[in-house]
Amino acid sequence: MKNYLKLLNFEVNRFFKLYLTLIGLIIVSQFIGAIVVSKGYMNRTDQVMYTNQLSMSQYLEQYGIFSFQHFIESEWFLIPIFFSIAMLMIYVFFIWYRDWFGKNTFIYRLLMLPTERIAIYFAKLTTIMLLVLGLVTMQILLIPIEIQIVNSIIPTDFQSNFSFYHIYSFEIWGWLYPNTFTEFILYYGVGLIFVAVVFTAILIERSYGLKGIFIAIVYGLLSFGVFIAPILLNAFSSGYFYSLEVFLMVLVMSIIVLGSAIWIANHLLKYKIRV
Template sequence: MKRYLKLVNFEFNRFFKLYLVLIGITFVAQMSGVIVESKSYHNQANEIMQEDLLTQSEYVQQYGPMSFLNISESIWFLGTIALCAVTLIIYVFFIWYRDWVGKNNFSYRLFMLPSVRLNIYLAKATTILLFVLGLIALQLLLLPFENQVFKWIVPEVFRTDLSVLEITNLYYLNLLIPKNILEFILFYGAGMTAVMIVFTAILFERSYRLKGIFYGIVYCGVSILIFLAPLLLQASLLENYFYPMELLFLEIAACVLVLAGAIWIGNMLIKNKVRV
């Protein structure tokens, strides 16, 4: 256990500086987004009101009020979220390959550590999970501040106020932040399963190199097929035999099966086959 925690801490610190940069960019970009979008709405409103001689309430009637949705749908928000997502997806690969590249072959030292090698695999997965959840927490922390800044800039007549909860319910954000904790666990559980499938595929490549790429792709295909099996059967052979709730449980079971498969195969590869 202690070895595992040490490994997690080690992996965490290796990415921490870049992670802080990511947090910084998100903070600055989103805050500027709030200010720019709010100001431009307000300025545009003032301009049109002067040109067309409208009162504030007439303007709102004709052009509609502004809500936080205008901001959270803007490139400022979508961009930062996409940036964080892409960075972490790249890091899912880089967290392994960085051990093999560079002057001194670090993987050699890592695999020589006197602990179960599976710990390395699990520590890397834990690190990715921590970073992902950290960014979700950051978004949840930023939203109330951003909402407040928005309220300061745009006068009340022009606004439709939304609570943080309502903001997270809207549009794409409800995929990142689902409405209840159970769903949160299911979503991120499925996400982590996907990460572990990629990990195991990477280990295939690291074990068998060129041939391993092929093995890895086949392995991913099989995993996805098992995961989707209940849905595919339901749509084809079984003709909607299962009720929705039953299907959900079957999907969870399929996901657990795939996850267990990923860890088991990953363990075999890292223990016996991986090449330094």
Template structure:
């Protein structure tokens, strides 16, 4: 366990500077978005009310009040989230290929450490998962701060206040920040499963090169089929036989099977097919 934790700490340290940059971009861009969108709304209100002499009630009826929803649906808010997601998806591949193609093929040193090779796999997967949780935590802390700045800038008569709960209920944020523990386990369990499947596909490629690419694609497709198989059976074979809770349990079982299978296959590839 101690060696595994050291590997996790090592992997987190290798990406830490870029990780801090992602956090800084998220904070600065989203706060700037609140300021820019609020100023734009207030400028519009000033022009309509004080220059064109439109009554405040008419302005509010025509343009509506300012709320955090207008910030959330803008590129100022969604852009940094998309950037962080793209960066972490890219890092899922970089975390392995950097070790193979970097200076002195560092992967050989990692795999020759006096610890189980599977610990290298688990440490890399854990570091990705922890970085995702870290970014989500930053976003959760940032929401009330940004909402408060909006309240400072826009007079009460011209805004509609939203609670953090109402904000996180919005489409993509509900996926990233689930409202219940069960939703959290489902969403991030699927995310962790996706990481292990991609890691296994990468190890297939590293073990068998060109043939490994096809094996990796085939394995990923099989994993998807396993995950959706209860839904397909429910829809086309049993005609809605399972209750929703039973279907959920089946899906959880399928996710566990795929994660366990990915870890087992990756352990086999690391020990039997990848030579150092």
């Protein structure tokens, strides 16, 4: 456990500077966006009211009120989130290939550490999940501040009564932060399995060279097939199974896929990858 924690700390520190850059990008973009979107709305409102000689009630009747959703759906809010997701997706591959192709082939130093090699796998897997959860947590903390920014610019009469809890009505937020523990385990459990399968596929490619690419692709497709098998079975049987039965089948398949990914990775690290 001690060696695992040291490896985890090491992996987090390797990405920390870029991680802070991503956090800074999200904060700056969304804060500026909240101001730009709010001021833009008020400028358009003033212009329309002045040009058409409308009272506030007449304007609201014709054009409606401002919703915080206008900001949530703007490029100021979405682009930094999707960019950060893309960077983390790239890092899922980079976290391994950097060790092989970086300076001094660092992977060999890692593999020679006096600890179980699978600890390296778990440390990298945990790092990815911590980075993802860290960004999601930060976004939760930013929302109330952004609501205050919007409220300070747009008068109450021109906007809907929006609170922090209304964010769960937005589809994108339901994916980022599920509002039930079961959904949280489901969504992020799927993400964990995906990363684990990708990690194992990378180790397969590293273990068998060119033919390893083909084996890794086949392995990835088989894992995906096993995972969605209960869903396809239920679809082809015209909803024969109860929702709970489908959920339990998916849960069992998920455990099988995750367990096999870890077992294969452990086998490859022990017996196929040499230093």
